[in-house]
Amino acid sequence: MTARTTHLLYLHGFRSSPRSTKAQRMAREVEALRSAGREVAWWCPQLPPSPAAAMREVMAGMAGWPRDTTAVMGSSLGGFYATVVAEALGCPAVLINPAIEPARDLAAYIGEQTTWHDPAEHFHFRPEFIDQLQALRPAAITRPQRYFAVIAKGDEVLDWHEMTARYAGCRIKLLEGGDHALSDFDSHLPEVLAFLGLNPS
Numbered sequence: 001m002t003a004r005t006t007h008l009l010y011l012h013g014f015r016s017s018p019r020s021t022k023a024q025r026m027a028r029e030v031e032a033l034r035s036a037g038r039e040v041a042w043w044c045p046q047l048p049p050s051p052a053a054a055m056r057e058v059m060a061g062m063a064g065w066p067r068d069t070t071a072v073m074g075s076s077l078g079g080f081y082a083t084v085v086a087e088a089l090g091c092p093a094v095l096i097n098p099a100i101e102p103a104r105d106l107a108a109y110i111g112e113q114t115t116w117h118d119p120a121e122h123f124h125f126r127p128e129f130i131d132q133l134q135a136l137r138p139a140a141i142t143r144p145q146r147y148f149a150v151i152a153k154g155d156e157v158l159d160w161h162e163m164t165a166r167y168a169g170c171r172i173k174l175l176e177g178g179d180h181a182l183s184d185f186d187s188h189l190p191e192v193l194a195f196l197g198l199n200p201s
Contacts (some may be wrong), residue, residue, distance in 0.1 A: 004069065004197035004198070005040065005069055005070070005071040005092070005196045005197050005198050006039060006040060006041065006066065006069040006070070007040070007041040007043075007062075007065045007066065007069060007070040007071070008026070008030060008040060008041065008042055008043070008070075008071050008072070008073065008196065008198070009043050009044075009058065009061075009062060009070070009071070009072045009073070009082075009085065010022075010023050010026055010027075010042075010043070010044040010072075010073045010074070010078070011044075011045075011047065011058070011072065011073070011074035011075075011078035011079075011081045011082050011085075012044065012046075012047065012074075012075065012078045013074075013075045013076030013077045013078045013079075013099075014076060014077040014099075014102075014106065014109070015113055015115050016075070016076070016078070016115070017046055017115060018044040018045070018046055020075070021181070021185065022075055022096060022181075022182065022185050023044045025185060025186065025189070026042075026044075026073065027042060027044065029189070029193065029198065030042040030198070032200075033198060033200065036200065040198065041065070043061060043062075045057060045058065045061065047078075047081070049113075049124065049125055049126070049129065050126070050129055050132060051081075051102075051129055051132040051133045051136055052132040052135075052136070054081065055081065055084060055085075055136060058081070058085060059085075059088070062085075062089070067089060067090065067091065070089065070091045071091055071092045071093065071094070071196050072085045072086055072089075072091055072092070072093045072094075073093070073094040073095075073096070073192075073196075074093070074094075074095060074096070074098065075095075075096040075097060075098075075182070076096070076097055076098065076099050076157070076158070076180065077099045077102055077106075078096075078098075079095040079096060079097065079098025079099055079149075080098055080099040080100070080102050080133075080136075080137075081136075082094075082095055082098070083095065083098065083138060083141070083147075084136050084137075084138060086146060086147065087138040087141075087142060090143070090146070091146070092146045092147070092148075092195070092196065093146060093147050093148070094147075094148050094149075094150070094192050094195060094196065095147065095148070095149040095150070095167070096149075096150050096182050096185070097150070097151060097152055097155050097157075097158055097163065097180055097182060098149060098151075098158075098163060098166075098167075099158060100158065100159075100162045100163055100166045101137075101162070102133045103130050103131075103133040103134040103137065105158075106125070106129070106130065106133065107130055109125050110125055110126070110127050110129075110130070111124070111125060112124055112125075113125050141166065141167060141169070141170065144167070144168075144169040144170040144171075145170075145171070147167055147170035147171065148170070148171045148172075148173070148191075148192070148195045149163065149164075149167045149170055149171070149172045149173070150172075150173045150175070150182065150188050150192070151163045151164060151167075151172060151173070151174050151175065152175040152177065152178025152179060152180070152182060153174065153175060153176055153177065153178065154175070154176075154177040154178040154179050155178065155179060155180045156179060156180050157180040158180065160174070171195070173188065173191065
């Protein structure tokens with residue numbers, strides 16, 4: 001993308017939080033740009049377990065954001081949510097190993113769950129959340145040029161074949177190895193920032 005992003009939303013994955021390594025890394029990049037004089041709004045909310053509630057909160061929080069210079073990032077389930085946002089608002093999206101069929105995959109997680117960053121923190125993933133995920137799923141990817149997906153063949157959670165098929169025609173960086181968390185995220189950061197128009201001037 002050539003437009004310089006002024007408002008960036010980051011959406012974390014299932015059982016994750018704004019404390020995720022990638023979210024924190026992006027937050028530091030935005031802070032560095034601010035220190036250099038760039039005005040960039042950053043928002044990485046703690047998403048509620050309910051997909052419908054999560055999307056209501058996100059859309060309400062972005063209501064006053066400028067459409068032309070807003071972008072969204074998401075990892076795993078956050079990548080699915082980022083696609084929902086991008087399709088609704090027409091904004092660019094960076095996806096990190098995005099969930100393709102969360103309604104199918106998360107059916108096995110109905111019940112009591114703990115969060116990755118605080119195992120003492122519990123939440124209940126309810127059966128109706130599966131229907132909510134199904135209802136949110138965009139029918140198709142439109143304007144594929146607004147997407148940049150970083151997909152790892154070594155993802156131990158999601159199938160890279162499904163990910164690349166879902167985002168066919170989009171800009172895809174397909175990694176031969178890697179993992180679901182994209183532990184080498186830093187090495188892909190320059191391309192992510194360039195796509196978002198957030199690279200240092």
